[in-house]
Amino acid sequence: MKARVFITLKNGVLDPQGKAIHHALEGLGFSGVNDVRAGKLIELDLADGTEDSAIEDMCRKLLANTVIENFRIERLEPAE
């Protein structure tokens, strides 16, 4: 089974990278972008039957720094 972990900066944490991307988009003439936040996507290929709690543990212990980041786990259905 596969799972995706989305790691995003917590609200209120300044995201200079997102700001720079926002600025570059404006420079390219894209108007109407209110804000940009950059994060990470980590894809995990896991043994079948891996519990949600194990994935959450991975996020808390390594994948995310919960001082500044949130994480969201998305399980992917097995490919047909």
Add this chain to the structure above:
Amino acid sequence: MNSAVIVFPGSNCDRDLAVALEQVTGRKPAMVWHRETELPEGVDFIGVPGGFSYGDYLRSGAMAARSPIMRAVTAAAGRGVPVIGICNGFQVLTEAGLLPGALMRNAALKFVCREVPLRVENSQSLFTANYDAGEEIAFPVAHHDGNYQADQATLDRLEGEGRVAFRYLDEVNGSARRIAGILNDSGNVLGLMPHPERAFEPAHGGTDGRRLFEGLLETVNA
């Protein structure tokens, strides 16, 4: 003083720190590879050096903080052994949970490499006994991820408990309250982004950093 310097793949200030420690203590520090699970017997000071451990993969310091030797470092810190984390070492100590907060990308997104003026905010710690309170000193910085951030309650606690050891005099990297270095709650763990080991000899342009190691030696030997 028997010191140890932890070496991760990608550390690059380990030798500078070892030279500084040998000059101050008269003994060569043990260079301890990240895969070791124990520190040498009788170590009474641990340095976590600067560099780009594990290529800064995932987050600066994140991989190094989970390496085998860090369990021994955490245990030693818990017993009161002084630990200093410089630059990447500071990032490693925050990722390991030995110091609060996190070091994020510099606010201006630029690598900052220059000498910066600092104020010694707490001259009573193990590491700062050789400075006067409020003294202005200068160390070099060289980092991309030195923007210290923590929630307001943590920042207030650090300030209230005298755990802000060093503060930048000017804007350097966007750090909350211009914090450059902090202590843990027991005062035996210091993390700082500026490099005291690079302000060690007159040829470095200044010797303010040497006094940190000399002060530490005096307090450890006292």
